[in-house]
Amino acid sequence: MNIQLTNKEFRRLLDMVYIGNWVLNSTRGSDRIPDYDKLESKLFALCENTPMHTLVEDYHGIKVPSAAFNDGGIHEAIVDYEDTVFYDILAEELARRDMDYPEITSENYDELVNRMEAYISEFEAHGADNIVVEP
Numbered sequence: 001m002n003i004q005l006t007n008k009e010f011r012r013l014l015d016m017v018y019i020g021n022w023v024l025n026s027t028r029g030s031d032r033i034p035d036y037d038k039l040e041s042k043l044f045a046l047c048e049n050t051p052m053h054t055l056v057e058d059y060h061g062i063k064v065p066s067a068a069f070n071d072g073g074i075h076e077a078i079v080d081y082e083d084t085v086f087y088d089i090l091a092e093e094l095a096r097r098d099m100d101y102p103e104i105t106s107e108n109y110d111e112l113v114n115r116m117e118a119y120i121s122e123f124e125a126h127g128a129d130n131i132v133v134e135p
Contacts, residue, residue, distance in 0.1 A: 007052070014055065017043050018065055018074055040065070091119035 005013065021040045025032045045063035047056040057066040095115035102108055122130065 007050075010046075011052065011055075014043060014047075014052075014065075014069070015074060015077075018069070019078060022078060044069075087120060087123045088116075091116040091123065094119050 017040050021036045024036050041063045044056040044065055047053055048063070055066055055069040056063050058064075092112075095112050095118075096102075096104075098115055099108065099112065104112055
């Protein structure tokens with residue numbers, strides 16, 4: 001299979017592959033899914049001998065995203081995503097808790113959304129500063 005990409009498109013593809021592998025493998029410890037690591041390595045290896053050579057480095061014979069790539073803002077994008085997902089999930093869990101964890105139906109969906117929006121507004125204004133867990 002051949003795919004024709006501009007340098008800009010290929011650079012965006014590297015970002016997406018890195019983010020995807022991060023989501024799939026970053027929390028797995030020694031139980032990583034090697035197929036994703038191998039594909040990431042294969043794609044980053046294509047940067048060698050190109051103007052994007054600074055995006056790849058060799059780690060014990062394996063091509064990996066370089067420090068320059070890792071320090072280039074990709075983790076800020078991941079953190080932004082994680083923050084959004086964290087607060088969205090927390091808002092839904094708190095709203096469902098407030099409603100005594102009902103099955104969500106068309107009759108109570110609007111109440112759930114309203115409660116979630118109230119929590120999200122609080123999180124947007126104050127982050128986690130006002131969250132209190134009592135013993």
